[in-house]
Amino acid sequence: MTRSSSYDYYVNLFLRNKRPFVLVALAVMTLGVILAYTLPKKYEAQSTVFLEQNVITDLVKGIAISPPVESKLKMLSVSLLSRSMILKVLNEMNKDLQLKNDMEMEEYLGDLTKRITISYMERQGVFRITLRDSDPRFASAFVNTLTRKYIDENTSSKREESLDATKFLAEQIETFKKRIDAADEAINRFKSEKGLILATDDVYLRGEIANAEKRLEDLTIKRNELEAKKRIYQERGPEPGRLAEAEARLAELLSRYTPENPKVAAAQAEVSRLRSGRGDAAKTRTASAIKDSLQMVQVEIDAVKEMEDRQKRIIENSKALLRDIPGVRASLAELVRKKDNEGVVYQQLVARYGQSEVSKQMELQDKSVTFRVLDPAVTPITPVFPNKLYVILGSVALGLGMGFGFIYLMDTLKGGIKSPAALKELDIPVFAVIPYVPDVLEEMNARRKDRIFLSFAAGFFLIIMLIATADALSLQDNVLRAGNAIKSKISHVVNN
């Protein structure tokens, strides 16, 4: 079925089934009107409370901490709807006497809590406590009692949070003070133990090591020379240099002259003299000289060795110090950091302790937020439920929908093809599409009957709409009255 043919079909369906449509619609509308007038009435009592934030809160901002309005409201909402609070109010109103047993009491409490609404008007800075009940006097009395009871309890019961906070902070301050002292002591002890290391500069140490190494090297060279000298003395006597020179001279002369040359002969004589010495006296003198020289050299060697050992010790000590420096410094830094941390917390605790003291005083005197009952609940005159206008208008809309739904459902249940296009599925050609041919007389009769029927239906509908309009007018009147009341209250607050 194409869209247009479908549309045409449903227009025709509607036109053909005017009567069932109208009957169903009017039946639903009538039910709506009956419902609007038979549903149990609910009255709403409302109390408006102004939540005033004292100027002292701004003055002590940063010094003292007062709970924000939001948390106050949260607390308010919870405590207002708490079982104990509602029980107290019911008790005061002697309502609990009317309830037979605990089960009934629980049921009543549960139902009552659901009917209480607490709303906060942020722009106006007020909150409203509302109760819906079938008894208007009970509703207003309950709301007023609940409001008064809450404010009384709120002002009489002091919040112990600040008190507890102050106490806690004092304890913590004591603890942290001890911890800081302990950290100080640990640092001092460490410094005294590792003072040398801490006082030593690693650059200086490195220089000292380098110098000692250099000196050690010089001493080693010197010792090697002395040991070489000692060896020569032991092997060749005290004049090994002269013999060598004589031999070198002889070799040179032999390269230039014959052995018979007097110069060569003289050189040979010198060499042999030096090699053999000259007599026993000379030998004796030479042996003692060698002994003296050897002793001298040995003394020098011992001295040099001593000096070498010393330099080695210096190097080892310096290196050990150099290795220890980072660890010692890190340990000291750790101790200092610990102490600093403790100090920061301690400082914060001390600062908070001051704030807490002021806050405690503020709480004790209840100077942060005060409640003022702006608008006590009055006994409501007009019920808020059922809203007849909405119920009637809703039933009108529902009636129209159900009317069309009914004829659509009937048509669907009846089945039947709705357009020639639907026959395409059968593979049988459609030879002709004969339009609906009305019987003129029957049509006229039907129209006449339709006119009468629709006139009655229109009259009935008009009555329903008149009822709805009358209710709308009364609602409008109520709204205007409520608006005027709110305006006067606001102007009263502003003027005050």
Add this chain to the structure above:
Amino acid sequence: MSRIEEALNKAIEINQVQQPRAARASAPPPNTEGDAVVVPNDHMLLTLTTPNSPAAEEYRKLKEAIIKETGREGFNNVLLVTSVNPGEGKTVTTLNLAVSLAHEFDYTVLLVDADLRAPACNKYLGIESEKGLSDCLENDTPCTDVLVRTGIGRLVLFPAGKPVANPVELISSSKMRNLITELKHRYPDRFILIDSPPAKFFAETRFLASMADASVMVVREGESSLDEIAETAAALDNRVIGIVYNGARENPFSKASQYHYYAYSQPEEAGQ
């Protein structure tokens, strides 16, 4: 004066008493065979009363389609008109098709009212018939004695006759088959249109479908479902050559409705 003539004259008198509606002016011309002229008074005979209406035009389309379909392989002249459910308009469709065919110069039409349970063709044509098909089958009355010349072109009515208790037995009998065969062969140049009971409820329609050369199914908008139509077509041995979609309703607010234009274009029809 024969009994048929008497009956027709009586019918005319009744029609005149009943104040015919818009139909009278369009009554067909007197036939040349000298029979009484039947003046149908029913507003549903649109091919006769308002030949320029959209509905009459659709019936002409149906006629053209039938002629084309039946003329494909020889002249298959026996056509059954049926529907799934009662009240879908098969009698009116058969009558209008018959009238439309009867206006053709080339064809004569025999309209057989085989709906022995609720015969209506004679009522639409304004004819009171005492004898008909049931008499031919039950009492062996010769069919020539029951045929009624309607005076609408070359349209002859074979009325249903008096009501019977056993229509299925009669229709399914060999007599009926022989009768159809006789009619077909006696008048080979004729269209024989058979108006039948609704196929969903009565078995005789299936017998008639087996006797006819082809079937046409009338479907009324919103009456039969697609499944029912398919089942009926299968029950008729799938010999349904076409469907007539009846009672298509137009959106009265739609500009597509051309009925008034046609009515306006034929003031003589509208005025009378």
